[in-house]
Amino acid sequence: MSDTREFHATLTRYLKARVPFISIRSTERARVLDILRDVAGALSAPFYVHTLSQGTRELATGRIVNEDRSVIGAVDFASQQMAQRQNLSFVLTEVSDLEDDTPSARQLIDVAMLAADHGGSLVVVTSKPVFGQLQRLGMSLVLSPPTEDEMAAIIHEQIDPYRSQFQIEWDDADIRQAAAILAGISRLEAENIIATLLVNGRIDKNDLVELMHAKDRIFADISGIERVPVRGGDLSVGGLGGLKSWLARERPLLTADLRERGIRPPRGVLLVGVPGCGKSLSAKAIAQDWQLPLYRLDLSTIHGQYLGQSEGRLKEALATADHVAPCVLWIDEIEKGLAGATGGGDGGTSTRLVGQFLYWLQEARTRVFVVATANDVSKLPPELLRRGRFDELFFVDLPTAPERRDIIGIYARRGLQQRELAPALLDELVELSEGFAGSDLESAVREVVKEAYLKGDAVVTDALFRRSFQNVVPLSRTAPEQIENIRAWGRERAVPASGEPIAASTPAAGRPRRAVLA
Template identity: 35%
Template sequence: MSSAPHEIEVLIRAKYPILYIVSWEERRVAETVATVCRGLNRTLHTWSITQGMRPPVNRSTGPVKPTTLPGELEALALVHEAPESTVFLLRDFHPYMKDYRVIRLLRDLAQQLRDKRQTIILTAPTLSLPNDLEKDVTLVDFGLPEQADIEATLDKVLEAVKDNPNLDTKLEPLQRELLVKSAQGLTQDEIESVFARSLVESRKFDIDSILGEKKQIIRKSGLLEYYAPEAALKDVGGLELLKGWLDKRTKSFTDDARQFGLPAPKGVLLLGVQGCGKSLAAKAIAAQWNLPLLRLDVGRIFGSLVGQSEENIRKAIKVAESVAPCVLWADELEKGFAGVSGGVSDSGTTSRVFATFLTWMSEKTAPVFLIATANDVSALPPEMLRKGRFDEIFFVDLPDGPEREQIFSIHLGKRKRDVSKYNLKTLSKATDGFSGAEIEQVVVGALFVAFDAGRELQQKDLLTEAKNVVPLSVMMAEEIDELRSWAKLRTRPASKRDDE
């Protein structure tokens, strides 16, 4: 269970005057505080601007008349007149703490409450604390429902629908574990709603419904993009060593892995030639592991206001951790942090954002698997490549002969063509030095030619289109050779070559 109830109880018993709980879960916070107050034999009063104080503090004389004071000041006046052994839960009080009168009253009350068995608990979805109150207010970390809380909610739902013959509520132990883990990062209300939605839509508990709820959270943040699972690892040509490495970590997010002593994998950095499948691999990993894929667009992080960029990167990290376990994809990372090396003057904003991101990479405990891709290794800050940032750094080279055959087979098959009608070895030889993206464009270009001619795609169409393409390996031969030389002793190959 969460440690929040225990912390709240300790702080109330220790006579801390004002507590501040930051949480979207107003109902769950109120239930927790009520439970703690019952255990300590304290009277709990709740206040909101719409409902006032409930119940009245002084039942004999009635509450202070609301005609002379605004609602927020009236609430604090009621606190001032209350007897000992009372706790006050003030909901959404943070907007009023910009008023100098409210600040002064809270500071006065803080001195008074220390001498009495009274506590004020402020709740709000965001933290808004004036500097004047920093020494008088204690922040309480009220996390989202943990695994035990989610299991209790699941058991409650199962109990409620156990007599419905139209629902399939049987869960194998592994299914139950995956269902509970996929619900982590949601609030109590969201968990109950998504379980109910899953039963209504699918007549069973469906992980896809939960991922859909997480998609809503990601879209609301405006900083991350959600990608629905489309491609699987089988749709990625070549990269056998990378696939094998990933396949061994498919079950690494389970409780069995934790009990075995394994930490959650941190992530991988994919370096290599443009168009060789790095981005496709990132999408395929999320689909293979059945995890939500979030794309971090570093360009969205940087804002025009002072401090906005730093706040945005922290918010993006918080959103990613809230929907964990998940895959976070940072595409072309070197371009996003180009200013770190000092070539761009932005008053240190890029460096501060980069430092926050690096610290999170090294110290994160949430199961967020980071996949970073980069084309230009010379533009990557050296700190990014230090051991401990990633589990492994893979180099994705141009596909060799067998890999090109596999890529042709994948793209022809995706476009509903009988692969056996084409000579893949001949096509592979004709596209020596082509990247996977260039091979795809050969197939697409040949299809356009065949469609315009009003006939089926032929081998000669593919060969003709291949002759008309100047691959990147020719235009950027020196840069690619330099990248290969750098990666030879510093990275792990993603593909097994014939000469190895």
């Protein structure tokens, strides 16, 4: 049974039972009224609905029954009619201030009591919670956005009539993928997006990518998470072969229909390791490679000064991520945003944030692929590392010699577009850069590029490259103990992102090294 059918059946039971107060949580007022209109026709009972634009009217016919368009006028009219007649149902769509003990909530309590005495029902359509004392007089319902099956039916309704007029390349598999992409938005929003494709006079396979961008634009100005623009030319990631292979295997599962298999879409990865080795860049590269919008959740800005404010902000941010799915959600330096969860120095706020985040990470079924990065692994809450939270935990180590060769080549080609490094020079730079992080390699090549820009490409010589690399003092030399501690943690707890053993060290006796499934 689809969510809409279940909602329809439950609402019908409540109205047949003459439940005096029914709250419907939804942002789709038109869709709720369509369902109510259908239920009212089946029950053959008088239904009245109020909107600010049209006042109070009969739901079935649209006939105006009260000229006063204000909410106060509608509530007064409902009170009068409830006191005089039996089995009336009133639907209010514009009532505000119902979350707390306010005059509006108190007035509706009186109307609901009248409804209970005269066999009536007061229905409130709202997108916010309802004051507890009022809600306990009746029942509540939530109308979720269309399911994937319902979204597929909506897409069929929109495009099938045009198949004889336009070239429409989408088959059933494409429509199922489109439905997965559009999941989480309203029927009207989906219809608008499909209509913008139809005005082109055709729909082809490439329009599936446009669906993601169109959906992204709907939520572009919603607070909670930050939209990160992705520029493909700057996102070549050298090395990390193990991580890349794992991602290539997981990508088709993100938009596949996995319900029959009883598994959820890929949830994400936690990237830990040496600072400056490409963890943040990997998040951008994943979004670019998968052609998904990238959003950044900064947990450090979530914290508020009032009790419960931090939890509310995080809940709003995660709900926004659910709405914009499918997407990549990047959480940079996650240990800083959850600082205090292990020490309890903030009154328990961080502990509650961890619990809320982990619950969402494990239970949500939206197609949000989380890429979280961490440098200081000692501050990570232990429960964050348990299996079932992230799909995999990768350790990003200092690049190996082949990876350094790859990274140097990428930065040199990007900054010195007409120059290909000679193999002998490249071998020498790889040897000079032993212990360099990816950011160190970028810095060394950048110095050469700056000289080429300021003095011309003719100044770029092998000696300039050597001097630039020799001037870099990497973190592995200034803080070797810190690097070794990070590596020691990663050897037994994480999968090497490079696909190679971490620092070529021997694991503890009797303990097999972790590896990604082939």
